[in-house]
Amino acid sequence: MKNKFLAGPYLVWMALFTIIPLVIVLYFALTDSVTGRFTLSNLAAMKDYLPIFLRSIWLAAISSIICLILGYPVAWCIAQTGPKVQRFLYMLVMLPMCISFLLRTLAWVAILEDTGMINSLLGRIGISPLPLIRTNGAVILGMVYNYLPYMIMPLYTVIIKIDPRLVEAAQDLGCDHAQVFGKVTLPLSVPGIVSGITMVFVPAVSTFYISQKLGSSGTTLIGDVIESQFKTAYNPNLGAAMSLVLMILIFICIGLMNRFTGDDDEVMTL
Amino acid sequence: MSKELIRLVDCCMAYDGEQVLDNLNLYINDSEFLTLLGPSGCGKTTTLRIIGGFQKPTSGTVLFNGVRINDVPPHKRHINTVFQRYALFPHLDVYDNIAFGLRIAKLSETEISSRVGEMLRTIGLVGFEERKVSSLSGGQMQRVAIARALVNRPNVLLLDEPLGALDLRLRKDMQVELKRIQQQMGITFVYVTHDQEEALTMSDTVVVMDKGVIQQIGTPEDIYNEPKNAFVADFIGESNIIEGVMLQDRLVELFGRKFPCVDSGFAPREPVDVVIRPEDVDIVPADAGHLCGTVTGITFKGVHYDIIVDFSGFKWLIQTTDFHPVGSYIGIRLGPEDIHVMKKSKYSGMFGDYSSYSAEYDEIGDSELETAESEEAPGYEE
Numbered sequence: 001m002k003n004k005f006l007a008g009p010y011l012v013w014m015a016l017f018t019i020i021p022l023v024i025v026l027y028f029a030l031t032d033s034v035t036g037r038f039t040l041s042n043l044a045a046m047k048d049y050l051p052i053f054l055r056s057i058w059l060a061a062i063s064s065i066i067c068l069i070l071g072y073p074v075a076w077c078i079a080q081t082g083p084k085v086q087r088f089l090y091m092l093v094m095l096p097m098c099i100s101f102l103l104r105t106l107a108w109v110a111i112l113e114d115t116g117m118i119n120s121l122l123g124r125i126g127i128s129p130l131p132l133i134r135t136n137g138a139v140i141l142g143m144v145y146n147y148l149p150y151m152i153m154p155l156y157t158v159i160i161k162i163d164p165r166l167v168e169a170a171q172d173l174g175c176d177h178a179q180v181f182g183k184v185t186l187p188l189s190v191p192g193i194v195s196g197i198t199m200v201f202v203p204a205v206s207t208f209y210i211s212q213k214l215g216s217s218g219t220t221l222i223g224d225v226i227e228s229q230f231k232t233a234y235n236p237n238l239g240a241a242m243s244l245v246l247m248i249l250i251f252i253c254i255g256l257m258n259r260f261t262g263d264d265d266e267v268m269t270l
Numbered sequence: 271m272s273k274e275l276i277r278l279v280d281c282c283m284a285y286d287g288e289q290v291l292d293n294l295n296l297y298i299n300d301s302e303f304l305t306l307l308g309p310s311g312c313g314k315t316t317t318l319r320i321i322g323g324f325q326k327p328t329s330g331t332v333l334f335n336g337v338r339i340n341d342v343p344p345h346k347r348h349i350n351t352v353f354q355r356y357a358l359f360p361h362l363d364v365y366d367n368i369a370f371g372l373r374i375a376k377l378s379e380t381e382i383s384s385r386v387g388e389m390l391r392t393i394g395l396v397g398f399e400e401r402k403v404s405s406l407s408g409g410q411m412q413r414v415a416i417a418r419a420l421v422n423r424p425n426v427l428l429l430d431e432p433l434g435a436l437d438l439r440l441r442k443d444m445q446v447e448l449k450r451i452q453q454q455m456g457i458t459f460v461y462v463t464h465d466q467e468e469a470l471t472m473s474d475t476v477v478v479m480d481k482g483v484i485q486q487i488g489t490p491e492d493i494y495n496e497p498k499n500a501f502v503a504d505f506i507g508e509s510n511i512i513e514g515v516m517l518q519d520r521l522v523e524l525f526g527r528k529f530p531c532v533d534s535g536f537a538p539r540e541p542v543d544v545v546i547r548p549e550d551v552d553i554v555p556a557d558a559g560h561l562c563g564t565v566t567g568i569t570f571k572g573v574h575y576d577i578i579v580d581f582s583g584f585k586w587l588i589q590t591t592d593f594h595p596v597g598s599y600i601g602i603r604l605g606p607e608d609i610h611v612m613k614k615s616k617y618s619g620m621f622g623d624y625s626s627y628s629a630e631y632d633e634i635g636d637s638e639l640e641t642a643e644s645e646e647a648p649g650y651e652e
Contacts, residue, residue, distance in 0.1 A: 165357035168324055171344040172351045173371035173422065183370070187361045 028240035042241035049225060049242065056222040057249065059136060060204035063143035064197045067151040070144070071196065075155035076185075086160075093152050096145075105142055105213050112138055112214065134216035142210040143200075150199040158192030159185070194257060202250055222246055273300040275425065275458055276321060281330030283316050283482070290316050291327065292482040298426075298460060299475075303452050305461045307469040308479035309505070314462045315354075315430055317479075321460060322351050322428050350419035351428040355435055356411045358403040364390075364414055365399040371422040389417040392451065409440045420451070426458045433468065445471050466506045470494060478502050499612055503545045504621030510586045511622025514544040514611070522611055525561060525581065529604055533611035543612045545622070548576070548589040550608035559601015565594045578624055587624045 032039045046053075078089045096104060111117045112132040119129040132138060162185060170180045208223030215221070222242060229239030276298040283291035291313045298304050306314035319325040320332060323344035332340050339347065350371070358367050368389055372382045390396045393413035403411060412432060419427055429448075433441045449472050452459045463469055469476050470490040478485045478493060478501075486498040497503035500511050515523045519534035524544055536542060556562045566585065567578035574589045579600065594600055 163357060165353050165355075166359060168344070169351070169353055169357040169359070169418075170370070171324075172322065172349075172353075173418070174345045174374040176343075176345055179374060183374075184359060190361075 025240045025243055028237050029244045030241075031237060033235055033237040042237050043245070045238060046241065046245055049222065052220055052222050052225055053245070053249065055219070056205050056246075057253070059139055059219075059221065060143065060201050060207075063140050063147065063204045064151075064201045066140065066144050067148050067200045068193060068197060071148055071151035071155055072189075072193075075152050075159055075192070078152075078156055079159040090156065093149050093156075097149050101146060102209065104146060105210055108138070108142055108145065109133065109213050112141075133214060134219070136215075136219055138214040139211050139219050139221075142214045143204045143207065146210065147200040147204055150203075151196040154195040154199060155189060155192040158189050162188050197257065198254055201253065205250060205253075206246060274298070275300045275302075275335060276460075277331075277333040277336075278317070278320070278327075279331040279333065281317075281320060281327040281332065283313070283320070283325070284328050290482050291320075294330070294482070294484060296477060296484065296487070298458060300425075301456045301458055302474050303449070303459045303461065303472060304475045304477065305463060305469040305473040306477050306479060307463060307466060307505075308485075309464055311481075312479040313482040314464075314479050316482075318351075318428050318430055318460060318462050321426070322349055323347050348425045349428060350422050350424040350426075352412075352415050352419050352430065352432045354430045354432070356415040358411055358414055358418070360402075360404060362403070363399065364395065364401050364403060364406070367403060367414055368417045368421050370418060375422070385421055386417075389421045392420075393417045408436050409444065412436060412444060416448070416451070420455065420457070423455075424457065426460060427452075429459060429461045431462055431464070433463075433465075441468070448472065470506070478505060480505075496610065497545060497612060499615035500543050500545075500617040500619075500621045501615070503543075503610075503612065504617075508548045508587055508589075509622050510546045510548065510624065512544045512546065512584065513619075514542050516540045516542050516611060520606070522609060524609075527560060529560070529609055530606045531609040531611055532606050533609075536611070536613075541614055543614060543618050543622075545610040545612060546586070546604065546608060547610075548587045549574075550604075551586070551588045551590075552603045552605075552608075553588065553590055553592065553594065554601045554603050556599050556601040558603070560603050562599060562601045565596050565598050565600060568594065568596055585624045 029042055030038055030040070032041065074093070078086055078093070081089065109116070113119070114129055114131075114133065116133070118132060123129060166184055166188070167180055170184045175183060205221075206223045206226075208221060208227045211219050211221040211224055226239045226242045226246070229235045229242065274297050278294050278296045281291055281294040282289070294313070294317060296317070306317055308314050316325060320327050323339070323342060323346075326340060331338055334342075334347070334349075359370065362370065365386055368386045369382050372385060377385075386399075387396075390399070393416060395410060395413055395417075398406070398410070403414065406414065412435075415432070416429075432448075433444050436444060445468060448459070461469075461472065470493070473490055475487065476490055476493045477487050480501050486493055486502045488496070493502065493506055497506060497509070500509075503509040503511055512524055516533075516536035516539070517523050517528065518538060519536070520531055522529050522531050522533070522542065522544060561581050563579040563581040563586070565577050566580050567576075569576040571589075574591050575593060577588050577590060577594055579586050579588055579602070588602070
């Protein structure tokens, strides 16, 4: 029973830096910025930002799905290789994460901007510059690029754990390769898909740096708005309310997804 | 009954230069219960996986009904497998696990439902349709694994140590159950085990293997009563194996004494291995014995006592229902039927001496075998 005390430091940490800040966010969200009195006007103001909320969710959802489509085959292929190759490929996937997130996003700016690498290359073969940067596409690209490893990791972890005998059992019962995948491998990787989507969707929906650098005023995301409430508009109460609503929306999205994929015991809940 | 169904011709298998199967030749008859028996690493699982199509032999031919099937993938063979530790699909319930193969074969749901229902009755798990497989006991999972394979009505069922993970009582029940199912459905069973008792209880034919080579093929009675070499004699049951000289047909010399026996066909004065089963030895007063020795150990085994008797330095295991205290001087008599003479082999001198016998011997031997089996199982490296 003494082992229980070992969790003590973290419990204190959580109380100090998770629970109390959440209470503060709640307090700010529900009080007036001038008078400090209880009010719902901050939450009521949300309706003006509805399109931005929807755009954030929409872009994050598209990015998650692209990450899944790109990441699943990669995770599957890595899991099929020998242990040494596996470690090497896994390291390659992780490698970009060792480089600063800001730097990686700025690199994309250099590639995509109007006078960037792609457009100057196109110019040299006589094609007029394409509007690559400051589009939804560029923001999605930035999200996919930055968060793809977060999709591959949980998928790989789940796929590698699928018992090879289950694949053989399916073959034994008449499945060709496609059927083995559809009936055994894919259903058994659902927990990985769910946690992969969660790990991509949650940071993507609240990102602000990617949209600031790769997007335009037309692609402002909720993360940008929250940031501006604290840094330029000096309305922490509205920012807190937005954070609160965003958090609730994320919970709803995850809840829907977990419900949709059935009550799998291994499903990660955030 | 005796129609040939599967034949392995000169099958060899090597991993990284290590010979796992060495020119294996074997045929399996239709509706037969054939057991591949041997210690871990003897190549029995590899043989099974070649029949199932999960591995291709390095050289040699696999014939099914006279047709070469080396390159036929598992899903196109009319063979189903009960895997070691079941390999049930964890994302499906009991019903869907059993229905899996039928759904792949695109049978109608009504047909599937009636066949799965029939199978559930056979294995005694009616009412378990919607249970998750993870909520089942080992014995129940075993039954589902068998049902999942049998429901497809295969020509051949391959079973890879299917009872290895069950406790003794359940294992005995399942042995009877499997034999009943096999006889009732008339399906060819190819069964892999390292448990000699299981092999003797269930099989029509036993194939004893060691180091990738078939040591003996025969009925359980043949294998037990007429082992071909010291390995088989030792692996199947307990044996005292003594060096002897065949003087002439039906006369063998042991410990400098002549014994009449029932074996013939040896060269005059050919050195041989002689098997004496512990239960065949008659204990008599010392003055009436062919051989006399001192009891050096006794272990109560329930039905009988295991006693160790020292005959001038060579220790025998003898099973008797009478109590003989340690230190008593006893005689034994051997009738012609109690003596089995074998040709010398590379296994001569390796088995059959009970000098280092201790009461825990059996248990230690068995558990070592089982750990070895389970360690190698995930990679199928046998």
